[in-house]
Amino acid sequence: MKEDKRNTVEEYNEIFKEVLNEVRELMIAKNADYGDSWRKMRLPSITDQIIVKAYRIRKLEESKEPPKISEGVEAEYRDIINYCIFALIKLREEKGRRKKE
DSSP states (O other), X not given: XXXXXXXXXXXXXXHHHHHHHHHHHHHHHHHHHHOSGGGGSOHHHHHHHHHHHXXXXXXXXXXXXXXXXXXXXXXXXXXXXXXXXXXXXXXXXXXXXXXXX
16 A cells, blocks of 8 residues: 555656646746846735736636636646745745845
8 A cells, every 4th residue: 555655656746847847947938038027026026926826717717718818727827836936035035135134
């Protein structure tokens, strides 16, 4: 039985790596288009972007019609992951600045 769990964990680990690579590639592509615009954002603004994305997901999930313009739910989740990473980077940088003071 333990062997099955280990295999499942290994499978999820591989999927996790795949998703992270997809998200990283998306971030690189968007940074090529928009630059590091997220660096100019305050942390609450990043939080607002995450909330907006979550709201879009809810609307897409509740809609009985396929989206006309949206890239879909997966794209919104990828964007949320990237915004969360940006927020974590900002938090680490802020923590580092405080340590220097």
